Amino acid sequence: MKDEEIMSAEEFFGDLTEDKPPRLTCKRRGRKAKKDTLAEVKIKMVMRIYGVSRARAAEIIAGRAAEKVAFEAAKDEARERASSDDHLMTAEEFFGTSN
Numbered sequence: 001m002k003d004e005e006i007m008s009a010e011e012f013f014g015d016l017t018e019d020k021p022p023r024l025t026c027k028r029r030g031r032k033a034k035k036d037t038l039a040e041v042k043i044k045m046v047m048r049i050y051g052v053s054r055a056r057a058a059e060i061i062a063g064r065a066a067e068k069v070a071f072e073a074a075k076d077e078a079r080e081r082a083s084s085d086d087h088l089m090t091a092e093e094f095f096g097t098s099n
Helices: 009-013 037-050 054-085 091-095
Strands: none
Touching: 037 054
């Protein structure tokens, strides 16, 4: 057997009493910014379906979103108007049967 020399932690790791953290030995790779995958898929689908550029596809998607918002607003307004105009009649008033 070979003589093994036992080292202390200070000898192995260096001076542990320093205020700075130990130096990293590997480089960290920066992460890529996570893109909105759904938006990318929508744009690519519109590009392929209509055969348009990326900019035009984004305009089409934005226009459709604006149409949807306007439709929902009109639907809500109609619903509010219908609920405020509701006047409930009794059966006697409706059929005109009064004694």
